Amino acid sequence: MKALIGAILAVASFAAAAHPLQDKAASSASFFVRGVRVFDGERVWPEADVLVRDGRIAAVGADLPAAPGIPVVDGKGRTLLPGLIDAHNHVFSTDALKQGLAFGVTVLVDMFMSPDLLKEVKAAQGGAAPPMQAFLVSPGVLCTVPGGHGSQFGMSIPTIEAGTDLQAFVDARIAEGADFIKLIQDDFSAYKMKRPTLSNEQVAGLVQAAHKRGKMAIIHAATLKNCEDSLRAGVDGLAHLFFENAADPDFGALAARSGAFVIPTLSVVRAMNGKGCAPGFLDDPDLKPFLKPDDAAGLKSRSTAETAPGAYEAAETALRQLRDAKVRLLAGTDAPNPGTAYGVSLHGELELLVAAGMTPLEALRAATSVPADVFGLKDRGRIRAGAIADLVLVEGDPTAAIKATRRIVGVWKGGRAFDREAYRKAVGEAAQMARNLPVPEYGSSGLIADFAEGKIAAAFGAGWIISTDAFAGGHSTAAMEWSPEGAEGSRGSLKMTGEVKAGAAPWAGVAFSPGSTMMAPANLSGRKGVAFWAKGQAGPCAVEFFARGRGFRPVAKMFTAGPEWKEFQVTFEELGLDGSDIMMIFFGAVNEPGPFTLWIDRVRLI
Numbered sequence: 001m002k003a004l005i006g007a008i009l010a011v012a013s014f015a016a017a018a019h020p021l022q023d024k025a026a027s028s029a030s031f032f033v034r035g036v037r038v039f040d041g042e043r044v045w046p047e048a049d050v051l052v053r054d055g056r057i058a059a060v061g062a063d064l065p066a067a068p069g070i071p072v073v074d075g076k077g078r079t080l081l082p083g084l085i086d087a088h089n090h091v092f093s094t095d096a097l098k099q100g101l102a103f104g105v106t107v108l109v110d111m112f113m114s115p116d117l118l119k120e121v122k123a124a125q126g127g128a129a130p131p132m133q134a135f136l137v138s139p140g141v142l143c144t145v146p147g148g149h150g151s152q153f154g155m156s157i158p159t160i161e162a163g164t165d166l167q168a169f170v171d172a173r174i175a176e177g178a179d180f181i182k183l184i185q186d187d188f189s190a191y192k193m194k195r196p197t198l199s200n201e202q203v204a205g206l207v208q209a210a211h212k213r214g215k216m217a218i219i220h221a222a223t224l225k226n227c228e229d230s231l232r233a234g235v236d237g238l239a240h241l242f243f244e245n246a247a248d249p250d251f252g253a254l255a256a257r258s259g260a261f262v263i264p265t266l267s268v269v270r271a272m273n274g275k276g277c278a279p280g281f282l283d284d285p286d287l288k289p290f291l292k293p294d295d296a297a298g299l300k301s302r303s304t305a306e307t308a309p310g311a312y313e314a315a316e317t318a319l320r321q322l323r324d325a326k327v328r329l330l331a332g333t334d335a336p337n338p339g340t341a342y343g344v345s346l347h348g349e350l351e352l353l354v355a356a357g358m359t360p361l362e363a364l365r366a367a368t369s370v371p372a373d374v375f376g377l378k379d380r381g382r383i384r385a386g387a388i389a390d391l392v393l394v395e396g397d398p399t400a401a402i403k404a405t406r407r408i409v410g411v412w413k414g415g416r417a418f419d420r421e422a423y424r425k426a427v428g429e430a431a432q433m434a435r436n437l438p439v440p441e442y443g444s445s446g447l448i449a450d451f452a453e454g455k456i457a458a459a460f461g462a463g464w465i466i467s468t469d470a471f472a473g474g475h476s477t478a479a480m481e482w483s484p485e486g487a488e489g490s491r492g493s494l495k496m497t498g499e500v501k502a503g504a505a506p507w508a509g510v511a512f513s514p515g516s517t518m519m520a521p522a523n524l525s526g527r528k529g530v531a532f533w534a535k536g537q538a539g540p541c542a543v544e545f546f547a548r549g550r551g552f553r554p555v556a557k558m559f560t561a562g563p564e565w566k567e568f569q570v571t572f573e574e575l576g577l578d579g580s581d582i583m584m585i586f587f588g589a590v591n592e593p594g595p596f597t598l599w600i601d602r603v604r605l606i
Contacts, residue, residue, distance in 0.1 A: 029055035029389070029415030032066045036075020037397060041082045041369035041382035044361070044399050050080060052389040055415035059385055078409060079397055081364065082381050083107065083390030085371040086346045087263045088239055088332025094121060096335075096342045097133035101418045102290050103343030104392035104411050107380060109332065109371065110138035111220070111239055112150055115176040122177050132413055135390075137375050139182035139218070140173055143206050145196050149186045149220070152505035156473065160202060170209040179375070181210040182239070185230060186222035190243040191272075191305035193591060204233040216374075224248060231258040237374070238262045240334070241269060241318050245310035252321030261328035261374055264319050266312075266352040271339020272303045273312040278348040278355075286406040287344055289424050293431050293581070294549035295341035300576030301555050303338040316356040323357055330374060331367035338555070338576070347406045360402040389415035437523040437581055440514050446527055446605030448512060451492040456482050461522065462513040464494070467586055469508065475501040476508035478588065486601050487533035487565040493601035500539070502593040507542075509588015509598065518584075521548040525579040527605040529571035532587070534600050536561035539592035543570055548581040556590075561598055569606060 030053045038045040038060065049064035050057065066072055083106025091097065091110040094117075100108050110118075118140045124131050144150040146159045160169060170181055183206055188195040198206070203219065210217040216236040221227045224246040227238055231254055238255075241264045248254075255262060267277065277299050282288065291299070322329060331353060333345040346367060353363040372381025379388040391412045396404035411418040440460045442448070449458045456464050468476045478498030486493050498508045514522040530543065541561050544554040555575040559568050572579040587603075589596040 028070075030067075031071045031073055031412075031415070032064075033073045033075045033080055033393070034066070036393070037079040037399075038383055039079060039081050039361075039364055039368075039399055040384060041372070042365065050383065052391075052412070052415050055389055057383060057385055057387045057389050060383060073393065073410070075393070077395065079394050079399065079404065080383065081392045081394065081398070081405070082368040082383050083392055083411075083413070084346055084367045084405070085109065085331070085377075085381060086333055086335070086343070086367070087330040087371045087374075088265050088334050089342065090334070090336065091117070091136065091138070093117070094131070094133060097121070097136060100134035100343040101132065101411055101413055102420055102423045103347065104394075104405070104408050105343045105346050106134050106390035106392075106411070106413055107371070107377065108134045108136055108342070109375060110136060111182055111218075111334075112142045113138050113140060114155060115140045118177050130414065132416065132418060134413075135377075135380070137179045137377070139180050140176045140178045142182040142184055142220075143169065143173075143198065144184040145198055147195065147502065148197050149184050149188070149195055160198065166202070166205040167209040167212065170206060170213060170215070174213055174215060178215070180216040180218055180236075181206065183207075183217060183219040183230075183235070185226045186220055188222070188305070190222045190307055190311075193305065200229050200233065203230060203235070207234045224251070227251070228254060231255055231260055234258070236260055237330075239332075240265045241315045243269060243272060243307045243311055245308045245314045247314055247317060249321075251318055252325035252327060255322055255327045256325040261330055261370075262322055263330045263332040264315065264353070265332050265334045265349075266315060266319070266356065267340050267345050267349045268334035268337045269307075269315045270312050270352065271337065272305060272307050273309075274302060274306050275312055276300070276302070277339055277345070278351045281348050284406055286408070287347065290420070290427055291341070291344065292427050292549070295344060297547065297549050297576050297578070298336055298341045299339060299345070301338040301550075302574070302576060319353070320357045323362070328370055328374065329353075329358070329362070329366045330371045331363065347403075350402050350405055354402045360399050363402055364398060435523075435580060437521050438516070439523045439526060442605060448514075448530075448603040448605065449494070450490055450602050451482060451486070451494050452490060454482060454492060456480060456494055458512060460514065462515060462518045462520070464510050464512050465518065467507070467509055467511040467588065468498070469506045474506050476506045477501070478508040478510070480510050483599060485599060487535075487567075488602070490601055493599045495597070495599050496588065497595075497597050498589070499595045500589050500591070500593050505591070506593065507586070507588055507590040508596070509586055510600075511584045511586040512603070513584050514582055519546075521581040521583050523580050524582050524605060525572075527579060528573070529569060529579070529606055530585060530603065531567060531569040531606045532600050532603040533565050533567050534559065534561045534587075534598065535563060535565045536596065536598035537563070538589045538596035538598050539594055540590055541588065541598060542586070542590045543568070544586040545572075545575060545577060545582055546584040546586070547577055548583055550577075554586065565601070571606075
């Protein structure tokens with residue numbers, strides 16, 4: 001279950017958490033970099049000068065004359081890179097595009113977004129004064145079936161059924177502004193779940209329809225078989241490597257024969273395999289000051305849809321096959337899924353690509369010239385005369401030691417300098433605000449509710465409510481009542497009954513808000529987590545935490561409720577939270593359709 005209420009993602013933004021950043025762009029989009037090592041997107045210049053005039057690169061060469069009146073930037077000991085390109089994201093607001101620049105990512109390739117947001121961003125970046133944010137490439141709405149992956153995020157989208165006119169469906173996406181067509185073939189078997197998905201015949205038909213209109217067809221294919229079937233169907237690219245412990249010695253050769261490119265997204269494959277982000281990533285002094293509270297939480301968090309042991313190692317093996325077969329590889333992160341965050345995760349992805357067998361130069365190409373070529377960004381991804389001056393200056397030499405990409409000195413978008421210091425300051429203010437949230441007046445026992453008074457009540461906070469997927473367009477139902485059946489001899493419990501109905505990430509149960517009003521964040525960081533007793537007749541169950549810094553996207557721990565009372569515990573740390581901004585805690589049945597009965601008792605902070 002990747003997200004229950006993704007529709008609200010756009011509500012929680014950095015701009016709301018702190019104050020909107022006022023980008024202090026340079027008054028002129030012209031400057032001169034002297035004596036710098038240049039990675040031009042393909043090769044390295046040991047030392048060169050770079051002249052930027054009016055937002056474009058005017059010249060690259062040795063001993064260029066500095067132009068009068070143009071600021072000079074010292075390049076000694078530094079490397080100038082093309083603006084980085086993250087080839088797999090999901091953009092829910094323009095904040096993601098602004099955040100990208102803070103980490104030197106000047107292009108974000110989205111893989112599924114609201115057509116309204118797509119239209120808004122495209123209009124802005126095509127105007128006379130493009131905003132100071134990363135350039136967007138996107139398919140808009142993806143191609144999936146009713147109840148299929150991509151339909152569970154609360155946003156109403158068109159889907160493909162047995163009789164759907166596939167050409168008309170593709171044409172509608174193009175009319176909405178799609179730069180390419182995104183397909184889904186994922187029945188969730190890689191995560192031990194079930195979900196409907198496109199058939200091989202539908203995939204082939206959509207590929208043909210996209211190609212007829214001159215658009216690429218890129219697919220999210222979750223298993224090795226899905227990937228191989230898709231390559232045979234003629235897709236132009238794989239948005240991921242597969243999410244299972246599987247191997248085929250012919251996989252690299254098949255991809256090479258097909259001519260397709262691959263975006264490995266090792267960051268998210270690693271996170272879904274329970275390994276988290278790259279070691280030491282969160283504590284890197286070059287990155288940490290720029291991580292908002294929700295970025296750090298996202299990087300620490302783990303997916304509830306974990307894959308089988310060995311899946312990440314299988315992805316590394318597949319990557320080496322692809323590299324050896326000379327398949328085009330693109331760097332992408334799948335931010336903001338668990339274990340990732342916008343912009344910053346691309347630096348972790350580069351490290352993972354190198355650890356898996358690519359050279360630093362190959363990894364840098366995968367984040368610059370290769371995706372620029374694939375997505376038709378002719379003026380980006382390279383440092384050459386005439387190109388748009390999307391540039392990143394770093395200390396050291398990332399062509400020899402890839403981690404040097406993190407040591408950012410400056411970022412320019414269209415020749416205008418992005419004010420990283422203002423961004424860093426706003427990050428600090430947001431962190432301070434999170435630390436200053438009110439602490440509820442709970443007792444020394446940490447008791448939330450023991451339901452001993454013959455009613456459903458809480459010792460603090462705003463109380464209990466019913467919570468179901470009806471909020472996101474689902475049809476699951478739930479009811480709650482006080483029950484005299486308490487755990488371990490207690491004098492009562494909360495009993496919930498209902499039915500989880502098939503749909504996108506279905507859920508039904510109850511939720512507790514620890515703040516003074518419903519969904520008001522509360523600081524529970526003085527405690528480690530939550531413990532509770534449960535029993536029931538239900539399928540998969542979960543306890544989920546909604547934190548303000550996570551942007552209304554819950555993080556969850558699954559549990560199984562049997563016929564006898566059993567105590568369960570979940571810590572903030574294991575879910576990548578610090579407990580400082582908890583808005584709601586959900587208990588209930590999830591994912592598997594069917595009726596359920598669930599009791600909970602002695603809910604407390606630990």
